[in-house]
Amino acid sequence: MGLRKQSPKSSASEDERRLPRDLPGLITALSAADPMTRRWAARDLAARPESCPALIARIAVETETSVIEVILTSLTLIGDNTAVAGLIDCLRSENPMLRNAAIEAMKQLPDEVAPWMGQLLEDPDPDIRIFAVDVLESLRHPQVEDWLIGVIAQDDHVNVCATAVDLLGEVGSERAAPALQALKARFAEEPYIQFAADLALKRISAN
Amino acid sequence: MTLIPQLIKDEDFRKFREFFYRKTGILFEDSKRYFVDKRLIERIEATGSEGFRDYFTMLRFQVSGTELQMLVNAMTVNETYFFREEYQFECLVNSILEEIIAHRRDKAAPIRIWSVPSSSGEEPYGIAIYLLEHWPRISELDVEIISSDIDTDILTQARRGHYSTRAIQHLPAPLLKKYFRRRGEFYQIEDSLRDVVEFTRANVTDPADMRLHRHFDVIFCRNLLIYFDDLSRKQTAESFYDALNPGGFICLGHSESMSRISALFRVRKFPETIVYQKPWEAR
Numbered sequence: 001m002g003l004r005k006q007s008p009k010s011s012a013s014e015d016e017r018r019l020p021r022d023l024p025g026l027i028t029a030l031s032a033a034d035p036m037t038r039r040w041a042a043r044d045l046a047a048r049p050e051s052c053p054a055l056i057a058r059i060a061v062e063t064e065t066s067v068i069e070v071i072l073t074s075l076t077l078i079g080d081n082t083a084v085a086g087l088i089d090c091l092r093s094e095n096p097m098l099r100n101a102a103i104e105a106m107k108q109l110p111d112e113v114a115p116w117m118g119q120l121l122e123d124p125d126p127d128i129r130i131f132a133v134d135v136l137e138s139l140r141h142p143q144v145e146d147w148l149i150g151v152i153a154q155d156d157h158v159n160v161c162a163t164a165v166d167l168l169g170e171v172g173s174e175r176a177a178p179a180l181q182a183l184k185a186r187f188a189e190e191p192y193i194q195f196a197a198d199l200a201l202k203r204i205s206a207n
Numbered sequence: 208m209t210l211i212p213q214l215i216k217d218e219d220f221r222k223f224r225e226f227f228y229r230k231t232g233i234l235f236e237d238s239k240r241y242f243v244d245k246r247l248i249e250r251i252e253a254t255g256s257e258g259f260r261d262y263f264t265m266l267r268f269q270v271s272g273t274e275l276q277m278l279v280n281a282m283t284v285n286e287t288y289f290f291r292e293e294y295q296f297e298c299l300v301n302s303i304l305e306e307i308i309a310h311r312r313d314k315a316a317p318i319r320i321w322s323v324p325s326s327s328g329e330e331p332y333g334i335a336i337y338l339l340e341h342w343p344r345i346s347e348l349d350v351e352i353i354s355s356d357i358d359t360d361i362l363t364q365a366r367r368g369h370y371s372t373r374a375i376q377h378l379p380a381p382l383l384k385k386y387f388r389r390r391g392e393f394y395q396i397e398d399s400l401r402d403v404v405e406f407t408r409a410n411v412t413d414p415a416d417m418r419l420h421r422h423f424d425v426i427f428c429r430n431l432l433i434y435f436d437d438l439s440r441k442q443t444a445e446s447f448y449d450a451l452n453p454g455g456f457i458c459l460g461h462s463e464s465m466s467r468i469s470a471l472f473r474v475r476k477f478p479e480t481i482v483y484q485k486p487w488e489a490r
Contacts, residue, residue: 003335003403004317006351035490039449043414066471066489070445076438097470108438 027054035064042067046074049083056086059098068098076105084112088120091131103134110141117147126157133163149176152183158190165193169200177201214251215244219259223247226267231279231357232412232439246281250274280360284434285326289333289370290377292429295458296334298479299425300342303456307424308348310454310487317349321423321450323411324431325354328365329374331404332396334427336378336386355409355420362406368396412439417446424452429460432468444469454487 021044029041042058045051055071055078062068072090075083087109090102106113113135120132133151136144148171151164161183168176180197187193215223220240228234235243247259254274256262266274290296307318322331331354338345356362375383375394387394409416411431426447432440447457448471457472458480459465465472465483472483 001347001349002345003338003400004349004351005403006319006353006405007317036449039445040414040418043446043449046414064490066445066448069441069469069471073438073442073445077442 023048023051027051030054030058035067038062038064038067039070042070042074046077049078049080052078052080052082052086056082056089059086059090065097069101072101072105076108079109079112081112084109084116088116091120091128092125099131103131106135107138110139113139114141114143117143121147121151121155126160129155129157129160130163133160133167137167145172145176148172149179152176153179158187158193161187162192162196165196165200169196169203172200172204174204177204180204214248215259219263220244223259223263226263227278227282228436228439230275231410232435232443233282234434234436234439243282246278250278250281253277276359280358283324283356283358283361285324285358285361287326287329287430288374288377289329290337291329291333292461293337293377294479295427295429295482296337296341298458298477298482299334300338301479302477303425303482304342304344307454307456308344311424311452316422317351318425319351319353319423319452320425320427321420322352322354322427323356323409323420324358324428325356325362325365325406327361327370327374328354328368328396328404328406329370330354330427330429331365331406332368332386332400335400335404336382340382351405352403353405353407353420353423355407355411357408357410359408362408365406366401368401369393370396411443411446414446417450421450422452423450424455426451426455426457428457430463432459432463437468440468444471448472448485448489451485453485453489455485457483457485459483 026041026045026048029037030045032038032041042055045055052075055075059068059071062071072087075086084106087102087106090098093099093102117132117136121129123129123132129151133148136147145168148164148168152161152168155161155164165180165183168180180201184194184197220243223243224235247262251259251262254262254265256265266278269275304318320334322334325331331352335352338350354365356365369390370387370393372394375387383394386397386400388397407420409420411417411428412435428447432443435443444465448469451457456475457465466474471485473486475482475484
């Protein structure tokens with residue numbers, strides 16, 4: 001007993017996995033009964049962009065949070081158009097954990113998410129438009145301010161505008177001031193918009 | 208200050224940064240430009256390459272990957288000392304190990320501790336010394352300490368176990384006397400410790416490497432994730448989740464927080480420190 005060198009038995013130097021590690025094998029493993037097998041399959045599929053549809057299909061039925069996390073990480077690592085479309089689908093999920101995780105994942109992909117942003121900000125569902133603004137919260141992209149100005153200039157849903165105004169107070173410049181004034185006029189009866197827009201204007205002028 | 212000839216153009220730096228990030232998970236900010244340029248130029252000269260483009264082509268397409276490993280060795284920072292953040296070792300012997308022993312399913316299995324990155328070995332050898340000195344149950348149970356690093360030069364150094372006075376400055380004198388021998392300006396760690404700590408090469412963002420590092424009860428990963436971007440941190444945390452046995456613990460550096468990286472782990476507050484635990488019921 002005491003300190004001892006790693007024994008061959010406890011070493012994981014041998015590959016313990018039983019299913020083939022080719023694309024069909026990994027996709028099959030995504031549906032395995034053991035969550036760890038599913039996580040390893042999802043992790044390995046990050047190197048196979050062609051697996052995106054299978055990863056996205058799995059998310060729709062996956063119940064284990066740890067597996068969902070790994071699938072979202074793999075989709076983010078793949079980061080192509082199909083992966084981003086899959087992440088956007090997650091915004092429509094009833095599962096708040098999945099929605100929030102997808103928002104965090106999309107923030108990691110500014111250039112890939114940018115072409116979708118216009119469409120997201122015009123989605124008929126105001127919740128999706130709010131989630132899109134949430135993505136902008138830490139999306140490192142030069143167009144963020146323009147998108148936010150567009151939202152407060154055009155969106156007719158008070159909660160969407162309120163979310164955008166809050167963010168403009170942090171990232172906006174003098175360019176946003178006319179749109180903020182116009183928003184105040186458009187929602188003259190909404191005390192929160194008045195307060196948030198004034199705060200944003202104050203912060204912008206202080207910068 | 209030595210002036211570096213402007214051999215690395217902005218565009219080349221960005222191209223290299225992207226490549227190195229994909230290979231290692233390490234992201235160099237613009238503020239690290241001097242550090243990166245200096246080492247790149249050293250490797251360009253050492254390999255007899257004609258310039259960045261020539262070198263970069265070789266780096267990307269070399270089948271053996273030898274030059275990439277040389278470059279990784281040059282780009283990684285290895286700065287540590289014995290008993291750094293000692294309160295975590297106290298937590299290990301006072302709380303963590305006792306909980307693992309009480310709840311684990313396979314009572315006969317060895318307790319496995321993974322120290323990553325190993326740097327030059329101060330942490331894994333320090334854990335070994337701490338267990339021998341402060342944990343009486345070491346005589347009743349088998350404990351395996353495995354330590355890994357992406358830098359193969361530093362692994363060679365760790366296996367050798369030679370330390371400067373700076374590295375051992377926080378060790379109490381009796382422990383220094385007991386576990387080291389003076390060799391001129393250096394201190395050589397006892398062979399009995401070198402024989403029980405296993406060193407392996409691992410890139411924590413590479414699933415193929417992580418697959419070979421599993422079944423751990425405790426992971427020490429201190430001051431590594433601060434070099435990663437958000438996505439690599441998340442990827443690493445998820446790999447650690449599968450590297451741990453159910454109920455296993457992760458100890459991070461004092462400025463790092465798993466709560467900002469992943470929700471998979473439980474936050475555990477012990478008297479000595481905060482650590483992160485894979486739930487016992489996790490599958």
